[in-house]
Amino acid sequence: MRSNLRTESRKQPSEENPSCNAGRTVRVLRAYKTELDPTCHQVEQLLQHAGCARYAYNWGLRKKIEAYKATGKSPSAIDLHRELNALKTKPQEEGGVPWMHESSKCAPQEALRNLDAAYKSFFRRCKAGAKKKGFPRFKSRKNGIGSFRLTGSIRASEAHVRLPVLGELRLKERGYLPVENVKVLSATVSEQAGRWFVSLQVEQEVSDPEPKPHHVVGVDVGIKRLAVTSDGKNFDNPKALGKAQRTLRIRQKAVSRKQKGSANRRKAVARVAKVHRRVTNIRKDAIHKMTTSIAKSASVIVVEDLNVSGMLKNHCLARALSDASLSEIHRQIAYKAKWYGAELRKADRFYPSSKRCSACGNVKATLGLDERIYHCEACGLVIDRDLNAAINLKMWPTVASASACCPGSSGHARKSVTKLLVGQEPSREDEVYD
Numbered sequence: 001m002r003s004n005l006r007t008e009s010r011k012q013p014s015e016e017n018p019s020c021n022a023g024r025t026v027r028v029l030r031a032y033k034t035e036l037d038p039t040c041h042q043v044e045q046l047l048q049h050a051g052c053a054r055y056a057y058n059w060g061l062r063k064k065i066e067a068y069k070a071t072g073k074s075p076s077a078i079d080l081h082r083e084l085n086a087l088k089t090k091p092q093e094e095g096g097v098p099w100m101h102e103s104s105k106c107a108p109q110e111a112l113r114n115l116d117a118a119y120k121s122f123f124r125r126c127k128a129g130a131k132k133k134g135f136p137r138f139k140s141r142k143n144g145i146g147s148f149r150l151t152g153s154i155r156a157s158e159a160h161v162r163l164p165v166l167g168e169l170r171l172k173e174r175g176y177l178p179v180e181n182v183k184v185l186s187a188t189v190s191e192q193a194g195r196w197f198v199s200l201q202v203e204q205e206v207s208d209p210e211p212k213p214h215h216v217v218g219v220d221v222g223i224k225r226l227a228v229t230s231d232g233k234n235f236d237n238p239k240a241l242g243k244a245q246r247t248l249r250i251r252q253k254a255v256s257r258k259q260k261g262s263a264n265r266r267k268a269v270a271r272v273a274k275v276h277r278r279v280t281n282i283r284k285d286a287i288h289k290m291t292t293s294i295a296k297s298a299s300v301i302v303v304e305d306l307n308v309s310g311m312l313k314n315h316c317l318a319r320a321l322s323d324a325s326l327s328e329i330h331r332q333i334a335y336k337a338k339w340y341g342a343e344l345r346k347a348d349r350f351y352p353s354s355k356r357c358s359a360c361g362n363v364k365a366t367l368g369l370d371e372r373i374y375h376c377e378a379c380g381l382v383i384d385r386d387l388n389a390a391i392n393l394k395m396w397p398t399v400a401s402a403s404a405c406c407p408g409s410s411g412h413a414r415k416s417v418t419k420l421l422v423g424q425e426p427s428r429e430d431e432v433y434d
């Protein structure tokens with residue numbers, strides 16, 4: 001697996017001259033994830049660390065629940081860590097955890113911090129009145145080995161990463177982790193279907209992206225294809241899950257035929273996990289290539305603001321939509337736009353990008369999901385449905401204000417336009433549609 005870069009929070013070193021971007025460097029937070037190549041002995045150590053983290057999390061959760069029932073308050077991560085440290089010196093017969101000494105102290109400590117974070121999110125959701133409160137759950141070995149996070153002295157080199165207690169671990173890919181001009185904040189080690197990964201969170205100095213020639217690109221993210229851009233680029237959906245369904249069914253059947261709790265069943269489960277891993281990797285790869293290509297080529301990207309969770313409620317669409325990982329695509333476009341110096345605009349959800357004719361502006365009253373080709377009754381345009389939508393997105397928001405007075409536009413569109421005109425700054429004369 002290559003990059004999986006997530007966090008992007010910019011810290012401006014100086015606010016002196018905000019208008020001048022050229023040659024300025026900023027410190028950013030980035031995460032680099034890559035596969036480890038551990039020895040047998042190291043795998044044992046990794047399992048031990050993950051076990052410590054899981055134990056500490058479950059132990060802390062139990063403590064918190066007990067304390068809350070007794071006193072109405074729950075202890076903080078620091079209190080719990082102190083208590084856990086005391087347990088390390090006790091023998092196992094008296095409920096101590098002397099075996100934790102073999103692992104880095106960070107693993108349980110960070111697990112308790114995660115627990116605190118899980119509690120905070122739970123209270124936040126309660127306050128917001130969310131339907132699913134998501135109270136922290138106990139971690140089980142059966143649901144996977146999980147992960148652990150280490151802090152302290154972490155160093156990356158060309159082909160290795162050095163972690164506290166674990167020492168030097170070989171990497172499968174050379175030269176991927178950043179070596180110079182970085183400050184490593186933490187390392188998270190995780191396991192997936194028999195492979196081990198390390199994700200380094202680093203603070204890195206990067207220079208601002210070079211200014212690009214003005215080029216607006218509308219992107220229609222869809223099901224049949226991952227995305228279509230207004231300049232006519234097609235990004236096909238690998239539909240990895242659909243293609244793997246057959247293999248998956250065969251292997252899942254094999255699992256159900258094995259005796260529960262047997263070694264053969266465990267092996268069969270691992271075979272299922274491998275198919276899932278392959279599906280995930282294929283999808284990730286295609287999405288990363290697509291989002292990078294778009295973010296690099298455009299100076300302004302216009303996407304549709306999708307109500308993904310609302311769409312997932314529609315059962316016919318649900319699997320295909322999650323297959324295309326719509327929200328992941330939007331997330332990637334957003335952070336890569338920042339990286340490569342492009343501006344991201346989100347067209348209003350009610351902007352009729354599919355129903356509108358990109359040549360004459362006529363808005364159709366209805367457009368079936370199966371109509372792959374757009375036929376315009378007003379001007380006779382025949383165009384691919386997704387390409388038409390992408391071109392319409394490119395014209396947003398200039399066109400949204402024009403279609404407001406058009407008698408053909410629907411009530412929805414008119415409403416959204418009024419909203420738009422209130423919220424939008426007026427001078428976007430760069431995109432005229434003709």
Ligand SMILES: [Zn+2]
Nearest residue numbers: 357360376379
């Ligand atoms: Zn037309």
